[in-house]
Amino acid sequence: MTEMTTDSIRRNEESFLFRTNSPFIEALYRTYLNDHTAVSADWQEFFQGLGQGNGLDQDDRPPFWLKRVDASAAPSTSADSQSSPEITQGMLDSLRALMMIRTFRVRGHLIANLDPLGLERRNGHPEVDPANYNFGPNDYDRPIFINNVLGFEWATLRQILERLRSTYCETVGVEFMHIQDPEQKAWIQERVENTKPTQRITNDQRKKVLKDLIEADSFERFLHVKYSGEKRFGLEGGESLIPALQALLVKASEQEVETIVFGTAHRGRLSILANVLGKPFHTIFTKFQHNQDPLSLPYGSGDVKYHLGYSGDREIGGRPMHLSLTSNPSHLESINPVVLGKVRAQQTRINDEERKKIISLLIHGDAAFAGQGLVAETLELSGLKGYRTGGTIHFIINNQIGFTTSPPHSRSSPYSSDIAKAIQAPIFHVNGDDPEAVVWVAELATEFRRLFSQDVVVDMVCYRRYGHNEIDEPSFTQPQMYKAIADHKTTRQIYTQKLLDMGLVTQEEVQSIADKYEAQLQKEYEIAQQEHSNGLEKVDWLGGIWSDVKPPKHIEDEEDNNALTNVSIELLREIGLKNFSVPEGSNIHPRLLRQLEAKRKIIESGEGIDWSTGEALAIGSLLLENNPVRLSGQDCSRGTFSQRHAVWIDQETEEKYIPLNHLRKGQALFQVIDSPLAEASVLGFEYGYSLSSPHTLVMWEAQFGDFANGAQVIIDQFISSGEIKWLRLSGLVMLLPHGYEGQGPEHTSGRLERFLQLCGESNMRIANCTTPANFFHILRRQIRSDTRKPLIVMTPKSLLRHPKAVSSFNEMGPNTHFLPVIPDGSVKSPETRRVILCSGKVYYDLLLEREKQGIQDIALVRLEQYYPFPHKQLFEALKPYKTAQFVWCQEEPMNMGAWSFLDRRLEKVLIELGVDKSRPFYIGRTASAATATGVLSRHIAEQKHLIAQALALTS
Numbered sequence: 001m002t003e004m005t006t007d008s009i010r011r012n013e014e015s016f017l018f019r020t021n022s023p024f025i026e027a028l029y030r031t032y033l034n035d036h037t038a039v040s041a042d043w044q045e046f047f048q049g050l051g052q053g054n055g056l057d058q059d060d061r062p063p064f065w066l067k068r069v070d071a072s073a074a075p076s077t078s079a080d081s082q083s084s085p086e087i088t089q090g091m092l093d094s095l096r097a098l099m100m101i102r103t104f105r106v107r108g109h110l111i112a113n114l115d116p117l118g119l120e121r122r123n124g125h126p127e128v129d130p131a132n133y134n135f136g137p138n139d140y141d142r143p144i145f146i147n148n149v150l151g152f153e154w155a156t157l158r159q160i161l162e163r164l165r166s167t168y169c170e171t172v173g174v175e176f177m178h179i180q181d182p183e184q185k186a187w188i189q190e191r192v193e194n195t196k197p198t199q200r201i202t203n204d205q206r207k208k209v210l211k212d213l214i215e216a217d218s219f220e221r222f223l224h225v226k227y228s229g230e231k232r233f234g235l236e237g238g239e240s241l242i243p244a245l246q247a248l249l250v251k252a253s254e255q256e257v258e259t260i261v262f263g264t265a266h267r268g269r270l271s272i273l274a275n276v277l278g279k280p281f282h283t284i285f286t287k288f289q290h291n292q293d294p295l296s297l298p299y300g301s302g303d304v305k306y307h308l309g310y311s312g313d314r315e316i317g318g319r320p321m322h323l324s325l326t327s328n329p330s331h332l333e334s335i336n337p338v339v340l341g342k343v344r345a346q347q348t349r350i351n352d353e354e355r356k357k358i359i360s361l362l363i364h365g366d367a368a369f370a371g372q373g374l375v376a377e378t379l380e381l382s383g384l385k386g387y388r389t390g391g392t393i394h395f396i397i398n399n400q401i402g403f404t405t406s407p408p409h410s411r412s413s414p415y416s417s418d419i420a421k422a423i424q425a426p427i428f429h430v431n432g433d434d435p436e437a438v439v440w441v442a443e444l445a446t447e448f449r450r451l452f453s454q455d456v457v458v459d460m461v462c463y464r465r466y467g468h469n470e471i472d473e474p475s476f477t478q479p480q481m482y483k484a485i486a487d488h489k490t491t492r493q494i495y496t497q498k499l500l501d502m503g504l505v506t507q508e509e510v511q512s513i514a515d516k517y518e519a520q521l522q523k524e525y526e527i528a529q530q531e532h533s534n535g536l537e538k539v540d541w542l543g544g545i546w547s548d549v550k551p552p553k554h555i556e557d558e559e560d561n562n563a564l565t566n567v568s569i570e571l572l573r574e575i576g577l578k579n580f581s582v583p584e585g586s587n588i589h590p591r592l593l594r595q596l597e598a599k600r601k602i603i604e605s606g607e608g609i610d611w612s613t614g615e616a617l618a619i620g621s622l623l624l625e626n627n628p629v630r631l632s633g634q635d636c637s638r639g640t641f642s643q644r645h646a647v648w649i650d651q652e653t654e655e656k657y658i659p660l661n662h663l664r665k666g667q668a669l670f671q672v673i674d675s676p677l678a679e680a681s682v683l684g685f686e687y688g689y690s691l692s693s694p695h696t697l698v699m700w701e702a703q704f705g706d707f708a709n710g711a712q713v714i715i716d717q718f719i720s721s722g723e724i725k726w727l728r729l730s731g732l733v734m735l736l737p738h739g740y741e742g743q744g745p746e747h748t749s750g751r752l753e754r755f756l757q758l759c760g761e762s763n764m765r766i767a768n769c770t771t772p773a774n775f776f777h778i779l780r781r782q783i784r785s786d787t788r789k790p791l792i793v794m795t796p797k798s799l800l801r802h803p804k805a806v807s808s809f810n811e812m813g814p815n816t817h818f819l820p821v822i823p824d825g826s827v828k829s830p831e832t833r834r835v836i837l838c839s840g841k842v843y844y845d846l847l848l849e850r851e852k853q854g855i856q857d858i859a860l861v862r863l864e865q866y867y868p869f870p871h872k873q874l875f876e877a878l879k880p881y882k883t884a885q886f887v888w889c890q891e892e893p894m895n896m897g898a899w900s901f902l903d904r905r906l907e908k909v910l911i912e913l914g915v916d917k918s919r920p921f922y923i924g925r926t927a928s929a930a931t932a933t934g935v936l937s938r939h940i941a942e943q944k945h946l947i948a949q950a951l952a953l954t955s
């Protein structure tokens with residue numbers, strides 16, 4: 001012992017022991033117990049000392065730092081707790097070295113060489129400074145016992161530091177110590193610490209990496225020359241992505257992955273399509289040529305080249321693999337949940353319960369990953385039973401800039417990947433100029449996902465050689481960065497030189513790879529030149545599982561409505577009875593039990609079918625026709641309004657029972673899933689699910705319709721326009737509780753007007769039904785129709801229990817179908833002085849008041865579907881009332897609801913009818929900023945007033 005006194009050492013020792021060393025000492029102690037000679041002499045002495053007097057058996061409690069050691073295994077002697085064994089310099093060295101090693105595992109990435117441009121100043125970190133552990137300049141060459149940590153039994157400080165720096169602080173920085181699962185952590189540590197940088201890939205792989213890099217580089221150069229001034233969001237500066245993806249595919253193929261679904265943004269997309277997915281070059285080139293015949297699109301509006309998806313089959317490692325890149329809008333990161341939904345649907349279809357055959361791969365930009373809330377929302381889905389896909393591989397092309405914004409202005413956390421730590425994903429930061437390291441971490445990520453079914457992130461730090469797009473001048477905003485980039489060799493140049501220096505390739509071989517690839521590009525360029533027509537790719541939207549779905553069309557009302565949606569009365573009764581029968585031995589809540597009894601009686605009579613029963617009958621009948629049904633949304637299994645009870649919870653065991661899954665053997669599956677409290681991610685997921693599962697009825701329910709606007713991007717960019725932009729059909733259903741019931745501005749409106757404004761080209765169906773039977777038909781039509789369109793339904797709240805809002809089996813049985821308009825059968829035409837057109841809940845308010853007042857000359861005609869607008873049916877329903885006055889009555893303020901949408905459409909019908917006054921009157925709330933008042937008394941007054949107005953006849 002040198003200058004330190006035993007006391008001071010003991011004080012230090014305690015802090016060491018208290019803090020992070022106890023697991024190490026425990027492990028060491030176990031080693032010692034097995035074989036005393038397996039630890040250094042210092043430690044032998046220390047543990048012997050413990051045995052002689054640490055008081056272990058004094059009160060049967062191990063000392064504080066040995067708490068996790070099995071006390072019975074400790075040496076048992078009579079004891080004197082005062083006589084601690086002496087701490088030696090060697091032991092202190094071990095402890096300090098161990099603490100330092102641990103800190104490198106936690107913080108090493110902070111001083112790693114991750115930035116190819118070297119712009120980011122990384123001046124070390126105090127916690128990885130040996131001085132922080134009381135190691136001085138004279139301590140570097142003394143052997144330290146570290147018990148096989150880092151593979152050394154004994155090592156000098158110098159050796160330890162060398163190993164730590166090469167492992168944690170060179171071109172790979174690993175963040176994994178935030179992971180709580182010891183197995184995952186140990187796996188990463190073992191793989192990272194036991195692979196020297198030079199051993200990461202084989203020489204054959206090196207040559208393949210060079211080839212991939214040359215191709216990635218040549219591809220962008222070719223486009224740059226041939227189509228200069230065209231936006232392509234090139235990959236220059238981030239080319240290592242391509243060899244990394246290629247290596248990932250090989251690894252995935254070894255793991256027998258059959259399909260990879262990609263989601264990616266603009267950057268590098270064309271290169272991924274061409275060089276990874278194998279999309280023919282000429283089909284990409286034609287998109288640059290602008291010689292497309294504007295009338296030649298067989299369908300749809302088309303989209304810009306860097307949004308388009310593609311799917312194809314490749315042979316990788318001797319196995320076929322299906323690669324699919326999903327079309328996406330500009331809205332960064334919005335594709336993420338859609339990809340996950342697609343993957344989940346495909347996994348479900350092929351029964352990939354382990355989620356190992358179909359995997360999701362998302363490629364992100366650094367600014368978008370850090371900035372877009374949807375990233376966090378989507379990560380949050382990763383572990384949830386109803387949404388997990390067995391882990392997504394995330395690859396961030398971290399070019400250290402977002403358009404013109406530098407990282408200090410785009411995030412508060414050190415890394416753009418930090419949000420992924422919330423789900424304990426490991427993060428591999430890697431320098432993009434070290435393609436071998438990039439390839440290696442991509443492989444590690446693939447293995448990690450396979451082993452642990454967890455999300456994993458590769459954060460490739462690189463740069464963007466040109467501006468945000470190729471016509472942008474980056475030096476306006478980042479002059480220093482762009483000066484450094486101008487002086488910086490390309491990754492291809494750097495890596496070529498490396499392999500030349502290693503003697504792995506010759507200059508001639510390198511040239512020959514480039515020549516061959518460029519010749520192919522040139523050939524395909526010439527093909528593209530000849531494609532004067534339109535360069536359209538094969539329209540492949542209705543192959544495979546979609547083959548029995550008809551291409552989209554302008555949905556002809558009659559054809560669409562008359563889709564076979566009715567079922568036999570016997571079947572309705574069978575489903576109903578089974579859905580409301582409690583299996584023996586289950587403990588159902590007594591109140592629910594009473595409800596079920598009442599519902600069984602209703603089913604027996606076939607009359608008085610309420611809303612949720614209508615829904616259950618629709619679902620049950622589809623299941624028996626072999627169409628799975630998936631419903632997800634906040635609290636949807638019970639139902640926000642306690643109306644659905646699709647899942648019964650055993651009151652003793654909390655076991656779940658889904659009655660609709662017990663109808664008949666061999667039926668399709670009903671998945672009903674309470675979602676996380678998020679809108680955009682869940683709706684995006686369900687939309688994605690619907691894209692990959694045309695025969696499943698996929699429904700998303702908002703808690704209240706008001707909250708759906710948290711998913712506005714998904715509604716605008718995917719649901720309403722995906723078909724027309726990308727030729728991808730979806731039969732997704734959105735259920736949006738809606739209605740003016742005095743619950744305030746945020747529990748009232750499904751924002752009908754927003755959806756109606758999005759309608760065009762028969763893109764969706766929008767409805768507000770008033771009867772359970774019509775709801776039954778409209779849900780079934782989603783699957784029985786020969787094409788697929790999203791359906792948006794304003795669903796009721798108080799009508800769920802309204803005595804009049806009921807149907808009979810006869811309205812669902814033979815010869816019935818969906819009614820887009822429900823005429824008023826009760827009012828005789830010649831006497832009718834006014835026709836009130838309305839939709840949804842207000843119909844029942846009007847009906848009640850009309851009955852109360854005994855009015856006989858006002859007809860109530862219900863518009864059950866807004867879009868496609870049922871012009872013909874409305875014409876027929878209004879025909880008997882040519883001399884009447886026509887009123888549109890809605891609960892919403894004038895600037896909301898359906899008025900703006902209907903005004904001129906109604907007028908057109910009335911003109912065609914030749915009625916006297918062809919302009920319909922508006923009755924509803926006056927225009928307002930908020931959807932509804934928050935004051936109940938005011939709501940009641942407003943509602944009373946509008947009903948009174950609607951029924952007050954004027955001449």
Ligand SMILES: Cc1ncc(C[n+]2csc(CCOP(=O)(O)OP(=O)(O)O)c2C)c(N)n1
Nearest residue numbers: 267330331332365366367368399401402403
């Ligand atoms: C939601 C959204 N907001 C803004 C934009 C406009 N925009 C397109 S690319 C881009 C920068 C993205 O930066 P980053 O994610 O780092 O990717 P990079 O372009 O650098 O590859 C921006 C702001 C967008 N497309 N989507």
